[in-house]
Amino acid sequence: MEQIIEHLNLQQIADSGQCFTWECLAENNYSICAYGRYLETKQQGNKFIFSCGKQEFDTFWSGYFDLDTDYGAIKRTIDTQDAYLNAAIQFGGGIRILRQELWEVMVGFLISQNNHIPRIRSSMQALRTQYGQRREKGNAAGVYYSFPHPDELSDATAADFSALGLGYRAKYLETLVSRMRRGGLEELKQTLEALDDAAVIQQLCTLYGIGKKVAECIALFGMHRTNRFPIDTHIRRILERHYAAGFPYTRYDGVLGIIQQYLFYYHLKGEK
């Protein structure tokens, strides 16, 4: 099916580092596996072609791409005097915060610490093909691998994960899997849903290998807590260099996570 969508750019999202499992098939053409479903999509300007039917798009993928959130309205609240932020949005205004699966995000950002995006991606891909379920694409030729549930990872050891390039993070994942298997993940999800942002972060930080920064990312990308503002090395530099007098947190209260993504992506890819 086809659809016109504003404030969405596949390449920007794919390179923004919020998800590590999209696969680039060609320019502006990606395959996406999420919640066990498979989708291929192509973009030409604001026109998109999706490999699924209208009903599946409306009931599932539309939510995944966060199309119910009005990014145009958010952009209109931006301080016109803030040259850096405006440049960032000019550069990466097609970024949205996807509604990804909690577990996949937890693993992705557990691996992300002290790491490069290309390497995170290859580790995530290896986890899928090693432990995920092999499935027919259905609406396209070939097969894909779903991202493995904790139960599907429960026989793997730290040494197995290390072999996939996780390095010293392998033991973190082994411990996390043992906590999240056999209903642990579903229990955690229920617990977290009931908590406010600060308590979510606090709760996540009790897990071995998850510190403040990773917890913030999990809340933002895995639970759509769009007011979380993860401060990593890139953001820290931006704050020092461009917001030495203080960042306007209160002005963007409620959408700080979205603002963070614009800034992060611009620093990562745009600003030279």
Place this chain on the structure above:
DNA sequence: AGCCAGGAAGTCC
């Protein structure tokens, strides 16, 4: 061009 060093969406002890 090819090599080398500093750094990478940090956290643990």
Place this chain on the structure above:
DNA sequence: GGACTTCATGGC
């Protein structure tokens, strides 16, 4: 404050 895995990246 130091150690931790490995390697894509940029500088020379």
